Amino acid sequence: MVEIKTAEELNKKYLREGMWPTIFCNGCGIGVVLEYTLWAIEELGWDMDKVVFASGIGCSSRLPGYINADGLHTTHGRAIAFATGIKAANPDLNVVIFTGDGDCSGIGGNHFIHAARRNIDLTVIMVNNFVYGMTGGQSSPTAPIGSVATTAPYGNIEHPFDICGIAKALGANYVARWPVSHPYQPIKSVKEGLQKKGFSLLEFLAPCPTAYGRRNKLGDIKKLWKWYDDNTILIEDYEKTMNYGNEKEKEEIKNKIQIGVFQDIEKSGFFEEYEKLMMMLQEKKTTGEKK
Amino acid sequence: MIEVKDDWCKGCNICIERCPVNALEESDRLNKKGIRPPQLKKNNECNDCRLCELLCPDLAISVISDKEVKKEDKKILLRPVGGTIK
Ligand SMILES: Cc1ncc(C[n+]2csc(CCOP(=O)(O)OP(=O)(O)O)c2C)c(N)n1
Ligand code: SF4
Ligand code: SF4
Ligand code: SF4
DSSP, X not given: OOOOOSHHHHHHHHBOGGGOSOSOOTTOSHHHHHHHHHHHHHHHTOOGGGXXXXXXXXXXXXXXXXXXXXXXXXXXXXXXXXXXXXXXXXXXXXEEEEEEHIIIIIITHHHHHHHHHHTOSOEEEEEEOSEETTTTOEEOTTOOTTOOBTTBTTOOOSOOOOHHHHHHHTTOSEEEEEETTOOHHHHHHHHHHHHXXXXXXXXXXXXXXXXXXXXXXXXXXXXXXXXHHHXXXXXXXXXXXXXXXXXXXXXXXXXXXXXXEEEEOOOOOHHHHHHHHHHHHHHHHHHHHHO | OEEEOGGGOOOOXXXXXXXXTOOEEEOSOOOTTSOOOEEEOSSOOOOOOOHHHHHOTTOOEEEOOXXXXXXXXXXXXXXXXXXXOO
């Protein structure tokens, strides 16, 4: 196997280069999520004939179209349901889902909840840009309180959906959130998520300059990207400060978005249990026949 | 050395802004869209950290390390995500 060292070589191996450059706006973070995923797959040395990408509808859901692998661009919010079908039909495949915050936590919320609850062996990579980017900037279920959208011109008054929190509560095997603005931890984390048996969720906080940044006056691309550095905090640091910090320190980080790995457990997944059940029933049948 | 796929670059300048040693600048070249892709500055400070390559949203940059050219070690000014604790 040739060792891949540069983006150029990565592109040659994994992209449908004819489809590039992408449709994403200048400064959009979605492309970075793809890049981190591809580096993670490369580091794992996965055979791309055994990987299937599925997605719903939205800017982020266009990602499978740029990768030179089998992909399923499905209907809005339903990628996880289709992916469950792929996995059921051929458990040997590694199924990776690219989805947006609207796609995954809005219209597809229930599919997400039940796939996580059943601990189905999928890797969901949710690109959270706080907005429905593709349709011009409607407020999404993950939008921060006070954020402005076409459907929230005076600021959002709804409490945002903590998608990692719910996945953790449902007992998903791997749950992590990262901003796209620093590469190393996310790539390692995607690797862990991909390898994990059972349900993995990787939430990426990705800037959307066009439909979110501009409307929320977060400045140019440079400032918008910096917003993610200034408004996120590693879960370990957050807990330390909350436990041992003084009031001022606590106040400073109180509203920051926590990032890091929130859950990393080994619970048996749906298909493992299904496999066991089938074995048990078959054994019963054969021993029953002998008698 | 860095190699830029000019026509994939959208000109976000994230590579330029985030390079820890400020080694990049806009070039004089124009690509198909009328955008100036990045280039290394004349006094090349690049330490091959590959951050620009990993952050480019359009996978337009490749960092090719010149192994022959020996460079003194430079401290990378990367800050861990989420800030530092005192
Ligand atoms: C059933 C259905 N309802 C609504 C739409 C319109 N629609 C297309 S994309 C989208 C939102 C996508 O938002 P998100 O998943 O956050 O992705 P982003 O574009 O922000 O990456 C909506 C509502 C649709 N395509 N299908
Ligand atoms: S609208 Fe937003 S999410 Fe969609 S491509 Fe543009 S910047 Fe990215
Ligand atoms: S990060 Fe990539 S797209 Fe942005 S200016 Fe640099 S080379 Fe161009
Ligand atoms: S490899 Fe590192 S030092 Fe060199 S130009 Fe890119 S970001 Fe700057």
